[in-house]
Amino acid sequence: MTKRNKILTASAIAIMLAPAALSLTQQTTQASGLVGFVGTIRRDAGQVVDDNGNITQTTLPNFTSWKLGQTKQLRGKTYYQVGTNQWVAFDSMDISKNGNQVGYYAANYNPNVYHVATVAANTPIVNGYGQNTGRTLTKGSTWQLGQITTFNDEAYFEVGTNEWIPASYVTNLVSGDTEKQAIPTQTQTATKKVGTLSSTVSVYGSDGKPLGITLKQGTKWQLGDLVTIGGTKMYQVATNEYIDATFVNIPGEKPFMTTNPDKVRGQNGTIIFSNSQIVTAAGIATGVKLPEGTSWKLGETIRINGVEYYEVGTNQYVTARDFLLKSAVSTSTSTSTSTTITNPGIPTPGNGLVATTTKQQAVYNSETNTYGQVLKANTSWKIAKLVVNKYGAYWGQVSNNEWVFISNVRLNSGLNLKTYAYSEPEFAVSINK
Numbered sequence: 001m002t003k004r005n006k007i008l009t010a011s012a013i014a015i016m017l018a019p020a021a022l023s024l025t026q027q028t029t030q031a032s033g034l035v036g037f038v039g040t041i042r043r044d045a046g047q048v049v050d051d052n053g054n055i056t057q058t059t060l061p062n063f064t065s066w067k068l069g070q071t072k073q074l075r076g077k078t079y080y081q082v083g084t085n086q087w088v089a090f091d092s093m094d095i096s097k098n099g100n101q102v103g104y105y106a107a108n109y110n111p112n113v114y115h116v117a118t119v120a121a122n123t124p125i126v127n128g129y130g131q132n133t134g135r136t137l138t139k140g141s142t143w144q145l146g147q148i149t150t151f152n153d154e155a156y157f158e159v160g161t162n163e164w165i166p167a168s169y170v171t172n173l174v175s176g177d178t179e180k181q182a183i184p185t186q187t188q189t190a191t192k193k194v195g196t197l198s199s200t201v202s203v204y205g206s207d208g209k210p211l212g213i214t215l216k217q218g219t220k221w222q223l224g225d226l227v228t229i230g231g232t233k234m235y236q237v238a239t240n241e242y243i244d245a246t247f248v249n250i251p252g253e254k255p256f257m258t259t260n261p262d263k264v265r266g267q268n269g270t271i272i273f274s275n276s277q278i279v280t281a282a283g284i285a286t287g288v289k290l291p292e293g294t295s296w297k298l299g300e301t302i303r304i305n306g307v308e309y310y311e312v313g314t315n316q317y318v319t320a321r322d323f324l325l326k327s328a329v330s331t332s333t334s335t336s337t338s339t340t341i342t343n344p345g346i347p348t349p350g351n352g353l354v355a356t357t358t359k360q361q362a363v364y365n366s367e368t369n370t371y372g373q374v375l376k377a378n379t380s381w382k383i384a385k386l387v388v389n390k391y392g393a394y395w396g397q398v399s400n401n402e403w404v405f406i407s408n409v410r411l412n413s414g415l416n417l418k419t420y421a422y423s424e425p426e427f428a429v430s431i432n433k
Contacts, residue, residue, distance in 0.1 A: 034102065034148070034155060039080060039093035040065045046093065048086050049074060060088060068095065071110075078108045097153040106148060106155040106167035115145040116203075116213060116238065117157070117173040119165065126151060128162045137165060142213045145173075161432075174238050193223045195235065195248035200369060200430040202390075204234065204242045210390075214430040215243065217369060223248070246303055247426065261300035264310055269323035270295045272350050272384050273400050276322040279304070280315050290318060298323075308422065320422060321385050321397060324350040347413040349420050353383040355396050355409035367401040370432045375404065386417060390425040403428070 046060025053074035060066065066088070069081035079087035080095075095102040105117070123137040130151030137143060137159070146158030148167070155167035196218065203213035208230040215221065215237070224236030226245060234242035275289040283304040290296070290312070299311030301320070309317035347353040357379050362371035375381070381404065383396040394406035394417050406417065 034068060034071075034080075034095060034106070034150065037068050037095050037097045037102065037150075038065050039068050039082070039088065039090075039095050041088075041093050046088050048082070048088055049079065050085050050087070053079075053087075056086075058086070066093075073110055078110060097150070100153045102155050103168055103170075105170050105173045106157075109148050109157075109167075111147050115173055116142055116215075116241075117145055117170045118142045119169050120171040121169055123165045123169040125159070126156065126164050128164070130156075130164075133163070135163075137169075142211065144213070144215055144219070145170075174241075193250050194220050195223050195250045196220050197243075197247055198249050199247050199426060200432065201243045201247045201426060202429055203237070204229065204244075206240050206242065208232075211241065213241070217432070221248075223250075244426065261302075263301040264298045264320075264325060265300060267298050267325055268295050269298050269310060269312075269325050271318075271322055272324045273322050276318050278312065278316050278318055279309070281317060286316065288316075290322075296323075298325075308424070321387070324384070346415055347411075348415055349386050349396070350384045352413075353396075353415070354380050354412045355383050355398070355404055355406070356380045356412070357404070357409050359408060361404065361408050363398065363402045363404055364395065364428055364431065365401050366403060366427070368432075369428075369430075372402065381409075383411075386421040387424045387427050388418070388421040389427040389429055391429070393428065394421055395428055 041060045041062050041064050046062070046064070048056050048058040048060065050056055051072075060082070066082040072079050072081070072087060074087060075089075078090045080090060080093075082088050090107040095107050109115075119137050119139060119141060122139045125133045125135045125137065127133055143159045143165075149156055149158070149164065151164070156164040157167050157170060159165050197215055197220075198217065200217045201215050203211050203215060205211055206229065221235075221237045221243075224238075227234055227236065227242065229242060233245040235245050235248055236242050271290045271292050271294050273292055275292075278286045278288040278290065280286060281302060281304070296312045296318075302309050302311070302317060304317070308320040310320050310323060311317055357375050357377050360374060360377045362374045364370075365372040381396075381398040383398065383404075385397040386406070387395045387397070387403070389395075395403040396406050396409070397403050
């Protein structure tokens with residue numbers, strides 16, 4: 001028998017002899033997407049550790065192969081279960097299935113930590129059945145990764161709902177829990193704080209320019225320092241990567257608020273939607289709602305989780321989108337700081353402005369950050385409010401939490417959009433699909 005055949009025979013025996021009790025689940029194990037793959041020992045004679053990461057007296061011979069079970073994070077890296085209370089490090093073996101070898105990032109992947117990665121080439125997207133969708137990710141673009149799975153014996157990373165890309169296309173992977181570099185000036189330390197995102201957010205560089213990366217609503221990130229970039233408070237989430245602090249919720253702390261207290265102070269605002277919810281300055285719903293058509297003298301303006309709110313009472317705030325503003329009657333000679341123009345002689349938001357759809361389109365739901373019901377072409381809708389995001393995209397509010405894209409409608413007015421739109425930098429920037 002040749003040497004090569006001896007090795008293959010030894011590998012086959014090792015696979016058959018690998019303990020079958022791989023369904024044993026520890027509290028800290030992860031359901032690896034590579035269960036059922038084979039690890040062939042290549043380095044350090046396959047040192048085995050126990051469930052707690054303690055080195056045992058057992059080693060696996062080089063060139064033997066073992067069917068892999070669950071994964072666990074031990075001793076700072078990923079270990080694969082090869083038997084009851086027996087684990088081997090990912091970098092002690094080559095992991096493959098039917099000749100398809102798994103790369104470094106997939107082999108060391110921890111699905112319980114959020115990752116951001118760049119694709120090295122135009123990358124095909126497949127659905128949950130491994131079928132090509134015909135869509136691709138552009139070379140050099142960066143995406144947040146979800147779970148890991150396999151199709152046709154190849155590892156794939158999740159990049160969206162029912163959307164997966166081959167792990168072999170991924171490069172420059174950064175984990176959400178990596179140690180953050182400190183910024184030496186203008187910082188407030190946020191050591192080991194973990195924040196949950198209240199909205200899908202864009203990631204910026206230290207120069208304040210968007211990097212083309214978005215992090216999903218509801219995901220958790222270990223935070224670095226709180227810094228000021230271009231007048232905006234931001235948390236560092238990775239090397240040279242920052243997110244707007246107003247979208248970060250930290251357990252035990254009030255939501256971060258950016259306050260422009262005098263924007264509408266002293267003006268009267270009329271509620272234009274039914275049951276407008278009152279919240280506290282911490283963003284907590286009080287259970288009290290304001291009736292449609294009622295008018296309120298407004299106090300300070302604050303931002304809670306990136307959304308603008310007006311004060312209607314002591315520690316009582318209502319989202320600015322629910323108000324139609326009118327300048328307060330005053331004998332003062334001072335000029336109002338609001339840009340609201342009352343009775344300009346043309347239709348305006350909440351005052352006769354109507355949008356007619358130029359084609360069939362789905363409305364955007366700002367509460368769920370998804371598209372909702374579909375409006376037929378050539379139907380008309382009253383516009384109560386206009387919002388513009390950081391990319392200069394304008395949206396018109398047609399009902400509670402429902403908006404149409406202004407570029408897809410025809411307005412019955414030649415009004416200056418910029419004059420009447422509220423600035424919401426992150427509004428509809430990254431819509432869940």
